[in-house]
Amino acid sequence: MVRFDATLLKVFLYGLPGVAALALFAYAHGAGFIDRSAAWAGFANASAGFVFALWMVSALYLSVRLILSAPFRDHVIARITFVRERDERETQLTGKATRTTFLMTMALLIFLFCLSCFQVSVYRVPPEKAVDGKRGMVTLGIGFSLLEQDRQVRSDEGVQRQDIFTYRGLPLSSATIILLLILWQVVSYNCTMRRLLK
Amino acid sequence: MSKSLPQLKIINRLHIFRAEQRMTQEQLAREVGVTRATIVAIEGGGYNPSLELAFRIARYFKRDINAIFSIEEETP
Numbered sequence: 001m002v003r004f005d006a007t008l009l010k011v012f013l014y015g016l017p018g019v020a021a022l023a024l025f026a027y028a029h030g031a032g033f034i035d036r037s038a039a040w041a042g043f044a045n046a047s048a049g050f051v052f053a054l055w056m057v058s059a060l061y062l063s064v065r066l067i068l069s070a071p072f073r074d075h076v077i078a079r080i081t082f083v084r085e086r087d088e089r090e091t092q093l094t095g096k097a098t099r100t101t102f103l104m105t106m107a108l109l110i111f112l113f114c115l116s117c118f119q120v121s122v123y124r125v126p127p128e129k130a131v132d133g134k135r136g137m138v139t140l141g142i143g144f145s146l147l148e149q150d151r152q153v154r155s156d157e158g159v160q161r162q163d164i165f166t167y168r169g170l171p172l173s174s175a176t177i178i179l180l181l182i183l184w185q186v187v188s189y190n191c192t193m194r195r196l197l198k
Numbered sequence: 199m200s201k202s203l204p205q206l207k208i209i210n211r212l213h214i215f216r217a218e219q220r221m222t223q224e225q226l227a228r229e230v231g232v233t234r235a236t237i238v239a240i241e242g243g244g245y246n247p248s249l250e251l252a253f254r255i256a257r258y259f260k261r262d263i264n265a266i267f268s269i270e271e272e273t274p
Contacts, residue, residue: 087232088248089239197235 097192205272
C-alpha cells in the first residue's frame with residue numbers, strides 16, 4: 001500500500017507540470033486548435049485524454065488518502081509545506097507556528113466570510129423619488145446562502161437610480177478562494193517559523 | 199484564585215563545560231542528537247531543554263544535572 005501510494009504520488013507530481021502546460025496551451029490556443037480529422041491528432045487527443053483522466057483519478061485518490069492516513073499526511077504535507085522537525089526545539093516551534101497560522105487563518109476566514117456576505121449599494125435616485133429632499137441612498141444587506149445557485153442578490157430593479165458604488169460579495173470564484181487559502185497557510189506557517197527560528 | 203508564583207529562570211553553564219572539553223557547538227549537538235541551532239539557543243538562554251535532553255547533556259559531560267542547569271528566582 002505504501003509503495004502504491006508512493007508510485008501514485010510520483011505520477012501525480014511528475015504529471016502536474018504536464019497538466020499545467022496543457023492547460024496553458026489550451027487557454028492560449030483554445031480547444032479547437034487541434035485538428036481532430038487527422039488520424040494522429042485524434043489518437044494523440046484520445047491518449048492525452050486517457051492519461052489526463054488517470055491523473056485526475058490519482059489526484060482524487062491521493063487527496064482522500066491525505067485526509068484518512070496520518071502517516072501519509074505527515075510524510076507528504078510536511079514536505080510540501082517545508083515543515084522540519086529535526087529535534088525537540090523545532091518540534092516546539094512547529095507547534096507555535098501552527099497555532100499562529102491556525103489563528104491567523106481563522107481570522108482571515110472570518111474576514112472573508114464578512115466580505116462574502118455583506119452587500120452595500122450607494123446610489124442617487126431621481127428628484128421625484130427623493131425622500132425628504134434627499135437623493136443619495138445607501139442600501140445595506142447581508143446575503144447568506146448554503147448553495148451557490150441559491151445565492152440571492154437584493155434587487156432594486158424597480159428603482160431608477162444612478163449607481164455610485166455597489167458591492168455584492170466577493171467576486172472571486174470558490175476555486176480561487178480555496179487556492180489562495182492553501183497558499184496563505186503555507187506562506188503564513190513558513191514566515192512564522194522563520195521568525196521563531198531567529 | 200491562583201496565587202501568583204515567582205518567576206523562575208533556568209541558568210545553564212553549558213558553554214563552560216563545552217569550553218572545558220574544547221568542543222564546538224556542532225560537535226556537542228551531534229553527540230546529544232539535536233541541531234547546532236538548539237545548542238546556540240540553550241547557551242543563549244532562548245530555549246530551555248526538555249528533561250530528557252538536559253539529562254542527555256549531563257550524562258555526556260558525566261556530571262550531575264544540577265552542575266549544568268540551575269534555577270534562579272527572578273526579581274520583578
